Amino acid sequence: MNTSTLIAPPALVQRAEKQDTQAIQALDSAHFIHPFTDHGDLATRGARVITHADGIYVWDSEGNKILDGMSGLWCVNAGYGRKELADAAYQQLMTLPFYNSFFQTTNVPAVQLAAKLAALAPKVGDRSFNHVFFSSSGSESNDTNVRMARRYWDLLGQSQRKVIISRHNAYHGSTMAGASLGGMSGMHAQGDLPIPNITHIDQPYYFENARGGESKADFGLRAARWLEEKILEIGPEKVAAFIAEPVQGAGGVIIPPETYWPEIQRIVDQYGILLICDEVICAFGRLGHWFAYEKFGIKPDLVTFAKGVTSGYIPLGGVMVGNRVAEVLIDKGGEFNHGYTYSGHPVACAVGLANLNLMERENLPGRVRTETGPYLATQFEALKDHPLVGDAETCGFVAGLVLVKDKANKQMFDPDRAVGMICRGHCFRNGLIMRAVGDRMIIAPPLSMTVAQIDEMMGLIRRCLDATLADVRDQGLLA
Numbered sequence: 326m327n328t329s330t331l332i333a334p335p336a337l338v339q340r341a342e343k344q345d346t347q348a349i350q351a352l353d354s355a356h357f358i359h360p361f362t363d364h365g366d367l368a369t370r371g372a373r374v375i376t377h378a379d380g381i382y383v384w385d386s387e388g389n390k391i392l393d394g395m396s397g398l399w400c401v402n403a404g405y406g407r408k409e410l411a412d413a414a415y416q417q418l419m420t421l422p423f424y425n426s427f428f429q430t431t432n433v434p435a436v437q438l439a440a441k442l443a444a445l446a447p448k449v450g451d452r453s454f455n456h457v458f459f460s461s462s463g464s465e466s467n468d469t470n471v472r473m474a475r476r477y478w479d480l481l482g483q484s485q486r487k488v489i490i491s492r493h494n495a496y497h498g499s500t501m502a503g504a505s506l507g508g509m510s511g512m513h514a515q516g517d518l519p520i521p522n523i524t525h526i527d528q529p530y531y532f533e534n535a536r537g538g539e540s541k542a543d544f545g546l547r548a549a550r551w552l553e554e555k556i557l558e559i560g561p562e563k564v565a566a567f568i569a570e571p572v573q574g575a576g577g578v579i580i581p582p583e584t585y586w587p588e589i590q591r592i593v594d595q596y597g598i599l600l601i602c603d604e605v606i607c608a609f610g611r612l613g614h615w616f617a618y619e620k621f622g623i624k625p626d627l628v629t630f631a632k633g634v635t636s637g638y639i640p641l642g643g644v645m646v647g648n649r650v651a652e653v654l655i656d657k658g659g660e661f662n663h664g665y666t667y668s669g670h671p672v673a674c675a676v677g678l679a680n681l682n683l684m685e686r687e688n689l690p691g692r693v694r695t696e697t698g699p700y701l702a703t704q705f706e707a708l709k710d711h712p713l714v715g716d717a718e719t720c721g722f723v724a725g726l727v728l729v730k731d732k733a734n735k736q737m738f739d740p741d742r743a744v745g746m747i748c749r750g751h752c753f754r755n756g757l758i759m760r761a762v763g764d765r766m767i768i769a770p771p772l773s774m775t776v777a778q779i780d781e782m783m784g785l786i787r788r789c790l791d792a793t794l795a796d797v798r799d800q801g802l803l804a
Contacts, residue, residue, distance in 0.1 A: 344386035349374050360499070373753070378405035381771045381778055383758075392782055394752075394759045394768040399574055399606045400637030403683055404773035410638045413679035417672045426459075426669040435459060435669030438678045442630075445615045445681065446645055452624040456651040459669040460642040463605035463631035464498025467568070469644050470601050470627050471502045472663045474566040477599065477650050480657045486565040487522040489601075490555055494528045496575035497568060497603055497629075506568055508576075524559070526551040528573060529581040532716050532727060532735070545582030553592045566599035566626075571617035574606035574769070577762035578725030580718055586621040599626040599650070605642070609633035610684060610772050612721035613694030616645075620721075626650050634677045636684075641673040689772040693722050700776055704783045711790050713797070722772055728764040728793070731804035738764055742802055748793040755792070757785040 350371035359367065374386035381404055383393050396402060403410070417434060424432055439457040446454040458473075460466045471489060478486035491497065493508035504512045505519030508528070513519060527534060529548035531541050539547075556564050567589070573579035593600045602625035607617035611633060614620045618628065626649050631642030646654070654661060667673070684690065692698075702719040708726055709717050715729030728744050730736045738744045745761030752759040760767045770782065797803055 344374060344376055346374055346386040347371070349386060380404050380406060381774050389756065391753070391756050391758055392778075392785060394757055394770050394782055396769050396771045397637050398632070399611070399769045400632035402609055402611065402633040402689065402772045403636040403680055403687075404771040407636070407638070407680075407683065409683055410636065410676050410679050413675045414639060414672055417675035421671050423671065425666060427664060432669065432671040432674070434671045434674035434678060438674040438681075439669075441678055441681055442634075442643075442645065446628070447614075447616065447619045449619060449622065450624045452626070452647050452649070454628065454645040454647055456646040456648075456655075458644045458646060459674070460631075460644070460665055461640045461667045461670070461673070462498070462642045463603070463629055464500040464503040464642075465665060466605070466629045466631060466642040466644050467497045467506055467601075467603065468500050468502040469663065470566075470568065470629060471506070472661075473627060473644065473646070473650060473654065474599050474601065476658065476661065477653050478565055480653050483562070485563055486598075488559050488564045489523050490552060490559075490564065490567045491523065491525050492528045492569055492573070493525045494530075494576040494579070495525075495568075495570060495573055495603075497570075498605075524555065526555050528576065528579055529585045530577075530579045531582060541582040542584045545584030546588050548581070549585050549588035549592065552589060553596075556592070556596050556598070561596045561598070564596065564598045566601050567593055568601035568603055570603045570605075571607045571621055571623065572612065572720050572723055574723065575762070577765040578718075578720075578723045578767045578769075580720045580723075580725075586623055590622070590624060594624075601625065601627045601629065603629040605629055605631045606633075606723070606769070609681070610690035610693055610721075611723060611769065613690055613698050615690055634680065635673060636680045638680065639670075639673045639676040640667075641670070641677050684772070687773075693772055697772075697774060697776060697779065698722055701770075701779050704779060708783075708786065708790070711787070711794075713790055713794050722774075723767070723769045725762075725765050725767040728766065730802065734804075736804060738797075738802060740764075742797075742800075744793065744797060744802070747796050748789055751789040751792040751796075752785070755785055755789055757782065757789060759786065759789070 353372045354368045375383050376386050377384050381393055383391050442457050443455050475487055491506045491508055495508040497503050497506035505523045508525045531544050535544045602618050604617050608630045612620050618625050626647040628645035635641045698721045705717050705719045705724045708714050713728050715727040715732055715735055717726040730738045745764040748766055749761040
């Protein structure tokens with residue numbers, strides 16, 4: 326039997342109508358290869374089918390309402406159901422659905438969005454951003470950063486500067502270059518990664534890497550100096566750039582101590598290497614600023630963006646190119662032999678422009694900075710009183726907590742017990758999307774979330790922690 330006949334075309338499906346879940350799951354298993362998925366396990370369980378969304382909620386094919394504590398995948402900053410963004414896409418589709426930006430050609434939305442991004446990007450110290458290179462994703466954007474950084478040094482007559490330093494447990498995409506820049510061991514185990522001339526240092530994770538009695542301030546300095554040690558090990562004349570997320574996202578919301586970034590800045594300045602700030606997650610209000618480098622006082626040369634630029638409504642990414650790099654590439658470089666079919670896609674750029682205007686009009690970054698972010702921090706901090714929570718911290722609208730076996734001694738559960746996944750299962754069963762990274766539970770809610778909705782989310786989190794605690798007690802896993 327052809328199961329496709331069992332599924333109504335999307336245009337004919339009413340939002341409240343339940344779908345034939347088993348039919349969709351059968352088609353899914355037969356034809357759709359998912360990212361980051363064990364397909365043997367997926368075939369046994371069946372995919373979770375999400376059918377529609379509104380505000381901060383999504384609904385599955387069984388009619389269950391779920392509070393989306395992860396903004397889709399860190400990206401639906403403005404919330405679901407924004408008609409302005411759908412209208413912007415429709416109008417542009419009817420005007421100019423596509424044309425390429427190769428060969429000295431442009432389009433109006435791409436130009437307007439580039440100018441808008443340049444206007445939003447704050448100048449920090451002597452660094453400013455007046456140029457944008459567009460892609461369709463953060464992965465493509467980080468591939469672009471590798472090309473730009475190495476081309477920059479080539480043009481300055483220092484072609485031996487090829488090495489890019491990143492951090493273990495960082496995530497910078499899943500293309501060959503993006504996955505190499507990232508420090509995920511599971512990704513490196515597939516495909517002979519990393520590619521040459523990319524290396525890694527440890528992450529600034531205080532809970533895991535601090536020495537006994539070491540203050541956060543002292544740890545932040547020590548963690549930053551791992552970069553200097555690596556530069557000296559390689560040879561400063563061979564290092565092109567250091568790439569890092571202001572706050573590590575997919576690695577588990579790793580928030581560095583306040584001393585970390587100023588020391589990193591001192592090091593990159595001292596050795597003259599480029600600083601690449603990967604803000605695919607952190608930009609566009611996520612940390613209470615249009616760009617996170619402003620919050621931390623970082624002076625990057627290249628800034629990766631994607632996700633929140635369109636609130637995830639249409640794929641779009643890019644690189645903010647600082648004047649230091651742009652002037653060399655433009656004035657000395659001739660033709661830059663790099664680009665993508667969809668660089669500056671007119672529909673994506675039109676939606677991006679509409680999204681940034683909407684976020685500016687509603688002051689979503691300012692609300693996160695002064696109202697909802699501080700309120701979330703207070704509520705999330707209070708989770709430290711839970712018997713399972715060894716630490717809980719926030720930065721703007723990202724947050725993470727650590728599930729521990731023994732709070733007093735910071736003893737972790739056996740990883741094979743997958744306590745984080747036990748908690749994640751309770752989250753879905755109780756109408757909450759909260760991500761598990763090992764035994765670290767993380768959230769990144771839509772920036773449109775209200776104080777009342779934060780309270781609702783926190784109530785769900787506590788309920789899920791209580792259910793997880795009951796499970797680990799029943800299994801005899803507590804110290």
